[in-house]
Each structure stands twice: as structure tokens, then as C-alpha cells.
Amino acid sequence: xxxxxxxxxxxxxxxxxxxxxxxxxxxxxxxxxxxxxxxxxxxxxxxxxxxxxxxxxxxxxxxxxxxxxxxxxxxxxxxxxxxxxxxxxxxxxxxxxxxxxxxxxxxxxxxxxxxxxxxxxxxxxxxxxxxxxxxxxxxxxxxxxxxxxxxxxxxxxxxxxxxxxxxxxxxxxxxxxxxxxxxxxxxxxxxxxxxxxxxxxxxxxxxxxxxxxxxxxxxxxxxxxxxxxxxxxxxxxxxxxxxxxxxxxxxxxxxxxxxxxxxxxxxxxxxxxxxxxxxxxxxxxxxxxxxxxxxxxxxxxxxxxxxxxxxxxxxxxxxxxxxxxxxxxxxxxxxxxxxxx
Amino acid sequence: xxxxxxxxxxxxxxxxxxxxxxxxxxxxxxxxxxxxxxxxxxxxxxxxxxxxxxxxxxxxxxxxxxxxxxxxxxxxxxxxxxxxxxxxxxxxxxxxxxxxxxxxxxxxxxxxxxxxxxxxxxxxxxxxxxxxxxxxxxxxxxxxxxxxxxxxxxxxxxxxxxxxxxxxxxxxxxxxxxxxxxxxxxxxxxxxxxxxxxxxxxxxxxxxxxxxxxxxxxxxxxxxxxxxxxxxxxxxxxxxxxxxxxxxxxxxxxxxxxxxxxxxxxxxxxxxxxxxxxxxxxxxxxxxxxxxxxxxxxxxxxxxxxxxxxxxxxxxxxxxxxxxxxxxxxxxxxx
Ligand SMILES: Cc1ncc(C[n+]2csc(CCOP(=O)(O)OP(=O)(O)O)c2C)c(N)n1
Ligand SMILES: [Mg+2]
Numbered sequence: 001x002x003x004x005x006x007x008x009x010x011x012x013x014x015x016x017x018x019x020x021x022x023x024x025x026x027x028x029x030x031x032x033x034x035x036x037x038x039x040x041x042x043x044x045x046x047x048x049x050x051x052x053x054x055x056x057x058x059x060x061x062x063x064x065x066x067x068x069x070x071x072x073x074x075x076x077x078x079x080x081x082x083x084x085x086x087x088x089x090x091x092x093x094x095x096x097x098x099x100x101x102x103x104x105x106x107x108x109x110x111x112x113x114x115x116x117x118x119x120x121x122x123x124x125x126x127x128x129x130x131x132x133x134x135x136x137x138x139x140x141x142x143x144x145x146x147x148x149x150x151x152x153x154x155x156x157x158x159x160x161x162x163x164x165x166x167x168x169x170x171x172x173x174x175x176x177x178x179x180x181x182x183x184x185x186x187x188x189x190x191x192x193x194x195x196x197x198x199x200x201x202x203x204x205x206x207x208x209x210x211x212x213x214x215x216x217x218x219x220x221x222x223x224x225x226x227x228x229x230x231x232x233x234x235x236x237x238x239x240x241x242x243x244x245x246x247x248x249x250x251x252x253x254x255x256x257x258x259x260x261x262x263x264x265x266x267x268x269x270x271x272x273x274x275x276x277x278x279x280x281x282x283x284x285x286x287x288x289x290x291x292x293x294x295x296x297x298x299x300x301x302x303x304x305x306x307x308x309x310x311x312x313x314x315x316x317x318x319x320x321x322x323x324x325x326x327x328x329x330x331x332x333x334x335x336x337x338x339x340x341x
Numbered sequence: 342x343x344x345x346x347x348x349x350x351x352x353x354x355x356x357x358x359x360x361x362x363x364x365x366x367x368x369x370x371x372x373x374x375x376x377x378x379x380x381x382x383x384x385x386x387x388x389x390x391x392x393x394x395x396x397x398x399x400x401x402x403x404x405x406x407x408x409x410x411x412x413x414x415x416x417x418x419x420x421x422x423x424x425x426x427x428x429x430x431x432x433x434x435x436x437x438x439x440x441x442x443x444x445x446x447x448x449x450x451x452x453x454x455x456x457x458x459x460x461x462x463x464x465x466x467x468x469x470x471x472x473x474x475x476x477x478x479x480x481x482x483x484x485x486x487x488x489x490x491x492x493x494x495x496x497x498x499x500x501x502x503x504x505x506x507x508x509x510x511x512x513x514x515x516x517x518x519x520x521x522x523x524x525x526x527x528x529x530x531x532x533x534x535x536x537x538x539x540x541x542x543x544x545x546x547x548x549x550x551x552x553x554x555x556x557x558x559x560x561x562x563x564x565x566x567x568x569x570x571x572x573x574x575x576x577x578x579x580x581x582x583x584x585x586x587x588x589x590x591x592x593x594x595x596x597x598x599x600x601x602x603x604x605x606x607x608x609x610x611x612x613x614x615x616x617x618x619x620x621x622x623x624x625x626x627x628x629x630x631x632x633x634x635x636x637x638x639x640x641x642x643x644x645x646x647x648x649x650x651x652x653x654x655x656x657x658x659x660x661x662x663x664x665x666x667x668x669x670x671x672x673x674x675x676x
Binding site: 072074104105106108109113115116117122123125127130132133134135136137138139140141142144164165168169171172175329330331332333336337338339340341 | 374400405406408410411413414415416417418419420421422423424426438441442445446449450451452453454455456457458459490491493514515543544587589590591592593594625
């Protein structure tokens with residue numbers, strides 16, 4: 001289905017108006033929640049925040065290709081939008097930022113390290129690429145049980161593709177033709193290290209050929225193109241066609257985290273230049289141009305997202321911290337001492 | 342406690358005990374898969390999984406690429422999604438590439454998700470020296486891991502314990518590092534009760550009762566300590582020998598009860614002395630039973646060099662011996 005207007009044809013890749021609006025809402029929500037994390041940090045209310053500005057389109061599009069209740073997501077810390085898109089709520093995000101007792105991991109992990117078994121969101125640590133073998137193991141479990149129609153979507157940043165476990169995971173997934181999709185979110189930076197210092201050959205997707213799997217690069221500033229690329233790979237994985245390596249090109253607008261000053265390694269001009277392609281206003285404009293939404297509806301959506309963010313913030317902040325005694329639970333099953341008596 | 346379904350038994354060596362136990366686990370639960378290097382057609386370098394692939398198929402007996410981090414990492418992912426993987430590191434010396442997956446991931450999966458995800462995983466690793474294994478086929482790795490909350494570590498010495506403890510490790514809902522001493526593989530034979538039974542992790546075994554000295558050990562050295570204690574018995578010295586069996590958790594009760602009786606403690610292990618398992622036992626006994634002691638605690642353990650030079654004199658210098666153990670026991674008894 002496509003929509004013809006005087007602005008040309010919108011290639012929808014089968015997405016209906018509701019889905020297009022849902023993707024925009026996800027993108028707006030990401031930006032608002034990111035913003036909130038940084039605000040709370042500056043207010044001294046939380047020690048740490050990390051944003052995904054520049055990844056909104058990529059993540060909204062990828063999440064739309066995730067089959068809720070079936071697929072598994074093995075994300076990394078910059079996947080706010082993906083996690084929202086597969087069903088995590090802003091309230092759950094804020095519980096993570098505030099490290100509250102009712103957070104999924106009980107305030108044990110850094111913010112952005114979401115997990116929720118109920119929605120297929122695998123728990124992960126901060127150790128880059130360490131989650132990828134887990135994703136492959138989960139894909140093996142799916143294949144082993146012959147569960148057609150399910151696949152694992154794993155993500156990581158460009159810098160993380162330098163890790164040995166990245167390679168090991170790709171290799172194993174390819175050998176066993178597992179239902180596994182490796183989605184690389186290439187934002188050109190790994191903290192302060194540019195792509196040129198991670199790899200000599202900058203097109204990550206081309207490594208796919210070396211593993212014997214399909215590879216593809218797509219514009220991660222375009223949520224519809226992202227959706228199409230991720231859906232193609234996930235459909236292939238779900239139907240026994242094996243793994244894929246797909247690479248979305250995006251950009252990291254913010255510093256790496258609240259603990260980073262990006263002006264020590266890149267210029268404000270570089271960032272401002274890339275801001276001109278900001279995927280959020282760009283997608284708003286696309287939906288308005290093609291008559292999917294009116295400017296008033298976009299405004300109303302933005303307000304609604306702010307309201308939801310405010311409510312989530314207040315509700316999460318009002319929750320209690322974990323208790324000191326919670327430090328000791330859930331290490332092993334049952335009560336525990338290293339010295340058995 | 343050990344549940345033995347009948348009283349008949351079969352004589353096996355340690356390799357056969359591991360093999361028989363793994364075989365039963367594969368038969369009993371189709372969530373169980375084995376993954377590692379050369380576990381399939383070759384049946385593992387020690388033939389532990391010989392012919393498994395014929396009976397259980399390549400989906401359950403998985404020859405992995407040579408990539409230890411992902412052998413463990415993939416097993417972690419399988420465990421998180423409901424399988425019961427048994428990962429094999431071909432030699433414990435090659436476990437280092439998977440260190441993060443064991444320490445940073447498997448050990449923390451339950452904790453970091455506050456119980457939402459768990460990691461019921463067994464990692465088997467043949468370890469230990471005295472086999473002309475040189476610097477990279479001889480190491481003991483227990484001290485590198487026993488520091489880590491979230492792991493359990495087992496190092497059995499006898500075939501019957503291999504079976505009971507491996508069954509317990511496989512049933513365990515949390516990650517267990519299962520260490521098999523290579524030199525005991527074919528050297529040590531013993532009666533193994535037939536049928537399914539488990540031995541709880543964290544329970545030491547008093548192998549020989551004695552009154553004048555407690556000798557605590559595990560792995561190959563347990564057998565040598567028994568030999569040494571038997572020698573001393575002939576000259577009228579009475580040494581109690583304890584096989585730890587589990588390194589994490591460790592059995593405080595059995596050690597303290599023995600030390601309070603004998604009033605002297607010798608800890609014997611092959612792993613390097615500095616920061617080794619003996620250090621923790623010494624500290625515990627010093628904290629809890631200092632005034633029961635009639636002599637300083639003594640440790641007989643690996644010297645502070647990498648285990649272990651290949652040339653026979655180098656290997657022999659690194660390794661202890663029943664004679665050296667007997668000497669240390671005698672000195673401490675006579676202190
Ligand atoms: C194994 C490991 N090494 C180093 C780090 C520290 N670190 C955290 S994020 C990061 C950069 C990652 O860059 P990339 O993969 O491109 O993801 P991005 O942050 O750009 O989304 C580094 C080096 C880590 N968390 N884990
Ligand atoms: Mg990056």
C-alpha cells in the first residue's frame with residue numbers, strides 16, 4: 001500500500017496509518033523520556049542518564065517488526081525506543097531511571113538495562129557484546145524446540161562489533177542457521193572513538209558474506225525503511241531461513257551519557273550539521289505531508305507524550321527505594337551462605 | 342541427602358562415572374544438551390561423550406567452534422530460555438576466554454534480573470596436573486572462581502561422588518562449575534551405586550577418622566593424603582582426612598567439628614598457595630576456632646609459579662607427593 005499526494009508516493013511497506021502514528025509516538029516518547037533522564041540528572045535526582053537521540057527512527061521502525069508474545073529481544077543500553085516499542089511502559093522506564101524497588105531488576109542495574117521476561121526482553125549486563133551469545137543461545141532454544149514463527153532480535157552499537165563475542169555469535173548463528181537477527185545501530189561513535197578506529201572497512205553489513213548469511217544496510221533515520229529491513233530479516237529468521245546481519249545508519253546527537261563531554265572529541269558544528277537531518281521532525285513532516293496526520297494532531301500527540309512522561313515520572317518517583325535487606329536476595333535460589341553450616 | 346534407590350553398585354573410574362551420569366541426564370530430560378569442542382563424533386577428548394551423538398543426535402550433542410566465551414555464553418542464553426545446558430571446556434586451561442561469561446554473566450543472571458531470569462547451567466572442566474600437561478594443560482582454576490558470589494564449584498575425587506555431585510549440579514537451578522581432575526580420570530576406580538542419586542553440594546566427606554590432626558583436601562590430593570595418613574597410622578599417628586568435594590559452598594561444620602577434635606589443621610591443595618582455597622579455610626578456622634588450635638594452621642599447596650613445567654623434574658617439583666604430605670602431617674602432629 002502506498003499513499004499518493006503532491007509530495008510524491010509514500011512507500012509504506014504495508015504499514016497502516018495507525019502503525020505509522022504509533023511509530024511517531026514512540027519516537028516522540030523516546031525523546032521526551034531521554035530529556036527527562038537528563039533533566040533529573042541535572043536536578044541531582046538521579047546519578048546517571050543515557051539517551052538515544054538520533055536512534056529514534058531506527059528503534060521505532062525495528063520495534064514495529066517485532067512480533068509481541070513470540071519474538072525475543074536481546075537489546076543493549078541504547079534501546080529505549082525498542083524496549084518501549086515492544087511493550088515496556090514509560091512508568092517502567094522511569095522506575096529504572098529512579099532505581100526503585102518495583103523496577104524489574106529491583107534497582108540493581110544501571111538505568112537503561114531493562115529486562116522483562118513477560119514480554120521477551122532478555123536481561124543483559126553492561127559488558128558489551130556479552131549478551132550476543134545469550135541471544136544466540138535463545139535462538140538455539142527456539143530452533144531446538146522447532147518453534148516456527150519465532151526469532152531473536154539482537155542489537156548492539158558499531159563499536160561493539162569489534163568484540164570477539166560479536167564474531168563468535170555471528171559464526172555460531174550462521175553454522176546452525178538460527179532464527180537470529182543481528183541489528184547494528186551504527187551511530188558512528190563509540191564514546192569518543194570514531195568508526196575509523198574500530199574498523200578499517202566501515203561497512204559492517206558486508207561482514208555478513210564472510211559468515212555466509214544475508215546482509216543489508218539501511219537508512220536508520222527512516223523508520224519505514226528500517227521497519228522493512230528488520231521485518232525482512234525477522235520473517236526470514238522466523239520461517240527457517242537463518243540469520244541476517246543488518247546495519248542501520250544513524251547518529252548519536254547527545255554525549256555518550258551524562259558522564260561524558262563530547263566536545264572533547266567532536267565539534268559542535270559536526271553535531272549541528274547532523275541535526276539538520278534529525279529523524280523526529282523529519283518523520284513528523286512526512287506524516288503531515290502525506291496526510292496521515294494533521295499538524296494539530298502532531299501537536300496533540302506531543303502534548304500527550306509530555307503528559308504521559310510527567311505522570312510516569314511522578315508515579316515512579318513516588319515509589320520506594322529497595323530496602324537494604326534486598327541486597328541479599330535472588331543471588332541463588334533459596335537462602336544462601338558460601339560457608340555451609 | 343543421598344537417595345540411593347537400590348544397593349547394587351558398579352565399579353567405575355572417574356571418566357566412566359562422568360559419562361554414565363551425563364548419559365542418564367540426557368536420557369531423562371530432553372531439555373539437556375551438551376555443547377563443547379569435539380564432544381560429538383570424537384566423543385570428547387577423554388571419550389566421555391563417546392557415541393552420545395549417535396543416540397541423542399547433533400542437536401543435543403553440539404560440536405562447537407573453538408570459541409570458549411560463546412560456548413559458555415550460548416549455554417547461558419539456552420539456560421535463560423529454559424534448556425538445561427551442560428557446557429564443556431576441553432581443558433580448564435582454556436576457560437579464561439570465557440571468564441566474563443562465567444563471572445560477569447552466568448553468576449549474575451539471577452541477581453541482576455532480581456530473579457526474573459535464571460541460569461541453570463553446568464560447566465564441566467577437566468583440570469589439574471601431574472599428567473605431563475605442561476603450562477597449559479595442568480592448571481587448577483578453582484581459586485579464580487571461588488571468590489565469585491553466584492557460582493557454585495564442585496571438585497569431586499571419587500567415582501561415587503562424581504555421580505552424586507554431577508547429578509546435583511545438573512538438577513541445580515543455578516550455575517555450577519564442575520571440576521574433574523584429569524589424573525584421577527582413569528587412575529581412580531570405585532564402587533558407584535546404581536540408580537539415580539544426588540549428593541548435596543556443600544557437604545564435605547570425612548574419609549578417615551583420626552584424633553591428632555585434620556587434613557583437608559580435594560581432588561587428586563585427597564587420594565595422596567589418604568595414602569600419607571595410612572602410612573602414619575602404621576607408626577601410630579592418627580590423622581583425620583576430609584574431602585571437601587564442594588569448594589563453593591564449603592562445609593564449615595565438618596571442618597570445624599574435626600578441628601575442634603584434633604586441634605590441628607593441615608590444608609593440602611595442588612592449586613597455588615597464595616590466595617588459594619586454603620587461605621579461606623585458614624581464615625575461617627582462625628576466626629571461628631582459634632582457641633581450639635594447639636598449633637599454627639599449615640598449608641601444603643602449589644608453589645608460586647605457573648602450573649607447571651613440562652620436564653619431569655619441573656613437574657615433580659611443582660606437585661606434592663604422599664611422602665611430602667606424610668612428612669608435613671608428622672611435623673604438625675609432633676608440634
Ligand atoms: C566489554 C566492555 N568494554 C568497555 C565498555 C565501556 N563502554 C561502554 S559503552 C562503550 C561504547 C560502545 O559504543 P557502541 O557499541 O558504538 O554503542 P553506542 O554507545 O555508540 O550506542 C564503551 C567502550 C563496556 N561497557 N564493556
Ligand atoms: Mg556507536
